[in-house]
Amino acid sequence: MNAQLWIPIAVVLAVLLTVLVVGLIRYRSRRISLVPGETKSTSALEDRSGGYRADRGFNFSQGGTATLDRTDTDGQPGVGDDAAIPRDAPRRDIADVRLPEPDAAEPPPDSAVVDGDVVDRAGSDAEVIDGEVIDTAVVETGTVEDIGVEIPAVVVPDTAEAAESAAAIDEIQPTAGRLDRLRGRLSRSHNAVGKSLLGLLGGGDLDEDSWEEVEDTLLVADLGTPTTMAVVESLREQMAARSVRTEAQARALLREVLIEQLHPELDRSVRALPHADRPSVILVVGVNGTGKTTTTGKLARVLVADGRRVLLGAADTFRAAAADQLQTWGERVGADTVRGKEGADPASIAFDAVARGIDEGVDAVLIDTAGRLHTKTGLMDELGKVKRVTEKALQKASVGAAATATTDEVLLVLDATVGQNGLTQARVFADVVDITGVVLTKLDGTAKGGIVFQVQHELGVPVKLVGLGEGADDLAPFEPAAFVDALLG
Numbered sequence: 001m002n003a004q005l006w007i008p009i010a011v012v013l014a015v016l017l018t019v020l021v022v023g024l025i026r027y028r029s030r031r032i033s034l035v036p037g038e039t040k041s042t043s044a045l046e047d048r049s050g051g052y053r054a055d056r057g058f059n060f061s062q063g064g065t066a067t068l069d070r071t072d073t074d075g076q077p078g079v080g081d082d083a084a085i086p087r088d089a090p091r092r093d094i095a096d097v098r099l100p101e102p103d104a105a106e107p108p109p110d111s112a113v114v115d116g117d118v119v120d121r122a123g124s125d126a127e128v129i130d131g132e133v134i135d136t137a138v139v140e141t142g143t144v145e146d147i148g149v150e151i152p153a154v155v156v157p158d159t160a161e162a163a164e165s166a167a168a169i170d171e172i173q174p175t176a177g178r179l180d181r182l183r184g185r186l187s188r189s190h191n192a193v194g195k196s197l198l199g200l201l202g203g204g205d206l207d208e209d210s211w212e213e214v215e216d217t218l219l220v221a222d223l224g225t226p227t228t229m230a231v232v233e234s235l236r237e238q239m240a241a242r243s244v245r246t247e248a249q250a251r252a253l254l255r256e257v258l259i260e261q262l263h264p265e266l267d268r269s270v271r272a273l274p275h276a277d278r279p280s281v282i283l284v285v286g287v288n289g290t291g292k293t294t295t296t297g298k299l300a301r302v303l304v305a306d307g308r309r310v311l312l313g314a315a316d317t318f319r320a321a322a323a324d325q326l327q328t329w330g331e332r333v334g335a336d337t338v339r340g341k342e343g344a345d346p347a348s349i350a351f352d353a354v355a356r357g358i359d360e361g362v363d364a365v366l367i368d369t370a371g372r373l374h375t376k377t378g379l380m381d382e383l384g385k386v387k388r389v390t391e392k393a394l395q396k397a398s399v400g401a402a403a404t405a406t407t408d409e410v411l412l413v414l415d416a417t418v419g420q421n422g423l424t425q426a427r428v429f430a431d432v433v434d435i436t437g438v439v440l441t442k443l444d445g446t447a448k449g450g451i452v453f454q455v456q457h458e459l460g461v462p463v464k465l466v467g468l469g470e471g472a473d474d475l476a477p478f479e480p481a482a483f484v485d486a487l488l489g
């Protein structure tokens, strides 16, 4: 074969090869891949439990992750909602009223100077730490060497008591699969909402009256106007586009739309993992009676079950029995409680708890606060001070990067049974402190769980945990899909 013949053959072969390659590339680019995508590996945190990440269980992370910005900032305070006299407040009659002491010209005994500020721990029980006036009404005193400041020590059980409580340590229910175990409690009260929605949507074409009924049902379940409107709009569009005819199709669509409204993409991990040089600090805030102490206790159990060392701070000094209640929760899982005398300054207790937590190298300090103040200003003063003082304790006693250390998590506890009122409370608290997560309690006793939608929508913070009963282990992580499934029955 001569060279003249080879040239056209080579050209034809080259063209064929090019067509083949281009065709293959175009075919592959149009194909839908059914291979699961590469899952992102989670970074190795300072996790002393060996990297525990519960599947359908609790998810803990280290502080520092950003949350969404609030979408609503004009919330008005629901002043007075939280002004109830504590359940077990002792009644005082006139015979119990003490006359004021005469003014002392001299500084009160037992006063001390901390960083140039007068620290007074006997007379008025007032203490100043870095310009912050803190009342202290303490039983004992102790020293935290790291910060060179004498601070009030904690009430710790004596050895005999400690041995007794150690013997009585509870067995904690597994933390994984909690929501599955407790889902029945949600379903009981929620099914009615789901049933009526499915009854309306299952028939296919809906007239205006039926859409109004859908709207009403969502509003009655406390989803709030913006979420209700968004859900209805999305349902109307999708039902037409997908020509939904059967109840099964309606259910699938409704499920999809509701889950979307719950923003499953939000980070719901509880920032309870310790940092390199200090524990994580979690403040638990909320109106009295919502379940703050119970939630703090339940969360401590989950952390202990996860292999963490936990220290509790009883900064709810308003209700006499709150500290006892918290201490009992702690004793049941072998966690100590830092507490002061009744009426002591919550900020002082929070300071002590953090300082001691750092000193003892615990993994997490959980601080239970009081939410009983009559005015927004009062609440702001108290909670703001607790947070500032807590952060001061972190910054003073820590080293290096911790100079800017902040509270890792501020969990707002809301009682789901109070409906709209819960939202008003949430707004007040969100104005006072930067809430990083919400715990919705008593969801076992209400069909008004729709408040979840509203709280997230207005505050821009995720609901992280839900309380599903009075039992010690009736706390579960919040999972949008499971919640909607329970709602739809």
Ligand SMILES: Nc1nc2c(ncn2[C@@H]2O[C@H](COP(=O)(O)OP(=O)(O)OP(=O)(O)O)[C@@H](O)[C@H]2O)c(=O)[nH]1
Binding pocket: 086, 087, 286, 287, 288, 289, 290, 291, 292, 293, 294, 295, 316, 319, 322, 370, 371, 441, 442, 443, 444, 445, 466, 467, 468, 469, 470, 474
């Ligand atoms: N059914 C039910 N009851 C709960 C739940 N969480 C808390 N409770 C109950 O709510 C009541 C109040 O709980 P506490 O933890 O004392 O509330 P608190 O917010 O600390 O109240 P104060 O100490 O007065 O500020 C208690 O009887 C708890 O058992 C829950 O998820 N479901």
